[in-house]
Structure formats: structure tokens, C-alpha cells
Amino acid sequence: MSGAAANDTIAALASAAGQAGVAVVRVSGPAVPEIAKRLIGRLPVPRRAELARFTDADGATIDQGVVLYFAAPASFTGEHVLELQGHGSPVLVDELLARLVELGARLAGPGEFSQRAFLNDKLSLDQAEAIADAIAAGSRVSARAAIRSLEGAFAREVEALVEALTRLRVYTEAAIDFPDEDDVDFLADGEIEGRLAAITRDLQALRARAAQGAGFRDGLRLVILGRPNVGKSSLLNRLARRETAIVTEIAGTTRDVLHEQLSIDGLPLTLVDTAGLRETDDPVEAEGVRRARAEVAAADRVLLVIDDQAGLTDADRALLDEIPPDMGVTIVANKIDLSGHAPGPETLGGRTAVRVAAIDGRGFEELTAHLKSLVGVEGDAEPAFVARRRHLAALDRAAEALATGHERLVVDAAGELLAEELRLAQNALAEITGRVSSDDLLGEIFSSFCIGK
Numbered sequence: 001m002s003g004a005a006a007n008d009t010i011a012a013l014a015s016a017a018g019q020a021g022v023a024v025v026r027v028s029g030p031a032v033p034e035i036a037k038r039l040i041g042r043l044p045v046p047r048r049a050e051l052a053r054f055t056d057a058d059g060a061t062i063d064q065g066v067v068l069y070f071a072a073p074a075s076f077t078g079e080h081v082l083e084l085q086g087h088g089s090p091v092l093v094d095e096l097l098a099r100l101v102e103l104g105a106r107l108a109g110p111g112e113f114s115q116r117a118f119l120n121d122k123l124s125l126d127q128a129e130a131i132a133d134a135i136a137a138g139s140r141v142s143a144r145a146a147i148r149s150l151e152g153a154f155a156r157e158v159e160a161l162v163e164a165l166t167r168l169r170v171y172t173e174a175a176i177d178f179p180d181e182d183d184v185d186f187l188a189d190g191e192i193e194g195r196l197a198a199i200t201r202d203l204q205a206l207r208a209r210a211a212q213g214a215g216f217r218d219g220l221r222l223v224i225l226g227r228p229n230v231g232k233s234s235l236l237n238r239l240a241r242r243e244t245a246i247v248t249e250i251a252g253t254t255r256d257v258l259h260e261q262l263s264i265d266g267l268p269l270t271l272v273d274t275a276g277l278r279e280t281d282d283p284v285e286a287e288g289v290r291r292a293r294a295e296v297a298a299a300d301r302v303l304l305v306i307d308d309q310a311g312l313t314d315a316d317r318a319l320l321d322e323i324p325p326d327m328g329v330t331i332v333a334n335k336i337d338l339s340g341h342a343p344g345p346e347t348l349g350g351r352t353a354v355r356v357a358a359i360d361g362r363g364f365e366e367l368t369a370h371l372k373s374l375v376g377v378e379g380d381a382e383p384a385f386v387a388r389r390r391h392l393a394a395l396d397r398a399a400e401a402l403a404t405g406h407e408r409l410v411v412d413a414a415g416e417l418l419a420e421e422l423r424l425a426q427n428a429l430a431e432i433t434g435r436v437s438s439d440d441l442l443g444e445i446f447s448s449f450c451i452g453k
Helices: 032-040 090-102 112-119 125-136 140-150 153-177 191-218 232-240 283-298 314-322 364-373 389-410 415-433 439-446
Strands: 010-013 020-028 050-055 061-070 081-088 220-226 258-264 267-273 301-307 328-334 344-348 351-355
Touching: 010 090, 010 112, 020 032, 020 090, 020 112, 032 050, 032 061, 032 081, 032 090, 061 090, 081 090, 112 125, 112 439, 125 140, 125 153, 125 415, 125 439, 140 153, 140 191, 153 191, 153 415, 191 267, 191 389, 220 232, 220 283, 220 314, 232 258, 232 267, 232 301, 232 328, 258 364, 267 364, 301 314, 328 344, 344 364, 351 364, 389 415
Parallel strands: 220 267, 220 301, 301 328, 328 351
Antiparallel strands: 010 020, 020 081, 050 061, 061 081, 258 267, 344 351
């Protein structure tokens, strides 16, 4: 949104579309006071709910409902804001929006209210993103993490690192500018290296917490793979807690790819059940095998199901060889009800394995704990805040800059180069909160929001 665009007034439906008891229309911008006077006949008292008629150009009633006025800068966007709470009829909402456009507003684009809040310093960029994450949360855990981000939990930790980097840059650059001062001989006294190491540790800890938040936001895409009749569909049904897939003793029952969306202890999962990977003359089953291989390539991790009675067979090892080497694999040793083995984690073929019985659920508590550990969460812990992949990338760039800076300090004794790496680390962190951001980045972020937010 350009500076010129921010000077106009926008309007949009802020509640869900369709029929409902109440519909909320939000208006923001400099023309709000004049629009209010012409729409309801007066400028409401700020922050006080009032009953009003919403009228057309001839004074006829479009609708009647509650109106709330927030005078700038004490509003969500930092601009004058008017919220109109009318009846949840799509016809009435369309008529009201048409009247607002007639009075000088324009229809808002996706995320434009939140974007104005960010540009007017009401929210940091990660807080604005947390609004969208809270709306889209697929579990109670994800929703709570998003609210903590909205309240500034993530931003405060990032800002603390930025402040520590700022102080270190000041110290470093002072030493460069005044090399003859005894009290700033940073190459000799180890002060810089110690402070740099402390910042690096704090950054690593923040990266781990952010990875948890990103994991619970994005979830995991898990492909269930294995030879025919090892219990892949039974595993899917047990995790989904319903009969999603057909289970029989006939090999090749699963011909197509089955997708199941679910949440386990708040962790969103996409489970993909596939046809058994095997050579076949059946063209339908062959297409299922082809699709299975495509799903493996797009997965976050593969659950390789084996028959615990047979152990890890040559055929299972052949399947492992077909999985890309950089793909994580968890072996699920099913049918412990028949093998007699105890449930729980094991190591098979040098890989993590969990022994389970899909028929009665034994071992699934351990499997759930393992899946949560993949996103860095142990036990009943919850993520401290929500995070996105772009946040992780920014934290990684900051860590890389600090590592390079340490090398410049210790190996090259080059204070100027260290100062430059500290600046790059600062900029990477500032991208998270939006202190440093490009118009392209803002456009990409806010375009994913729903209209009215």
C-alpha cells in the first residue's frame, strides 16, 4: 500500500460472509467522520455503542443496528474507524457497502486494515501476521500460540536481541574509531567475543522456540508407506479415530491416495495413505503407486509401516532405498499384538522406530509423543508463540551473520568486518517485526489475509 493509498478511506465486511444474526462492516480512514454524519446523521461519541439508522441518499433506512466510533489514533488501524453492526443479511450488507462507496469510501483489499495498523505503528509485522494465524488456527494450541504472538511475545524476544546487537555494534564501532583508548581494546580483553557468544546462544534458543511455533502453525505432512497388508490403512484409521480407509486382508485394497486432516494434541497433521509400492500389471493399482511416489516427494516425513512379526525385511529396505535421502523416516512396526513385543520407541536399521498395534491402539501414545518431538515439543508443552517459515529464514540469516562475524573477529581480527556482520544480523531480525521490510514483502504477507482484517 503506497503512502497515497493510505490517505483514502476503506470499507469491508469484517464478519463472515453469508446469512447470520449480525454482520459487522468496518470503515477506516480520514473521511470516516463525514461518512458517519451522512450515514447516521451524526458523529457518535467515541468508544460508546449507540443504536442508529443507516440511511441512503434519500434518508430511507437501509438497516438499523449498533454503531461504534474510534477516533484516531486510538483505534485498531490508527485512523478514524467506524464499525457498523447490522443484520446479517447479504442483501443488506451489499446495500450498506454500496452506500459507503457512494459516500467516498472504497472497498478494502485483503489484509488492508491490518496493513494500515502496521504502517501506523499499531502492530509489529509479526503481530499483524498473528491475526491471520489466529483466524486460521486449526487447534486450541495453535490459537493460543497465535494470541501470544499477537500480544507481542515473539516481538519482545526479537527486539531484545536487536537491542543487544545495537549495544554490541556501538561498542565495536567505538573501538574502531578510538583504537588508542585503553578502555576499548576489544581485541585484547575478550569483551566483544563474550557478548557475541551470549547473543548467539540467545538467538539459538529463540530459533528453537520459533521452530516449535512454526511446526504447530504449519503442521506435518506425513506419507504412510509400506508393503501391502502391513497395516497402513489401519494406522490411518487409528490416528484419525474413524474408519477412513477400507481394511481387508486382500493386497492392493488402497488404489488411490487418501488424505486425512486431523489434530493430535494440537499438532495439525495431514496424513496421506498410499498404495503399496510394488510392481503390478493392474493399470489402476499402477497409477496408485505412481501417485504414492509423488506424495513421498512432497512430504515432510515418511511413516514406513512394517509388519513387526517379520521385522525389517529386504522388501522394506528396498522401500527405504526409494525414499529420497534427505527425507526423514519413522519406521512404524505394526502388529505387536501378534509379535508379542512391547510398545514404544526402538531403533531399527539405524532409524527411529515405534512399535504399535493399530488393532487396539497400543503404542500410539508413544507415536504421538514422537510426532510432537519432530517439531521440537516434548510432553505437554505448548509453543511459546506462533511463527512462520519466513521468520525461521530470518533467524537463520542472523545466525549465519553472527557466525561469520565471530570468524572475522577471532581469525581475521577485523573489527570493521565484524561490525558489518552485526549490521546484517540486525537487519535480518528487523525483517521479522517489520522495522526493515520491502513493499514486495508486505504485499505478499497481507495479500494472504481475509478481507476485513
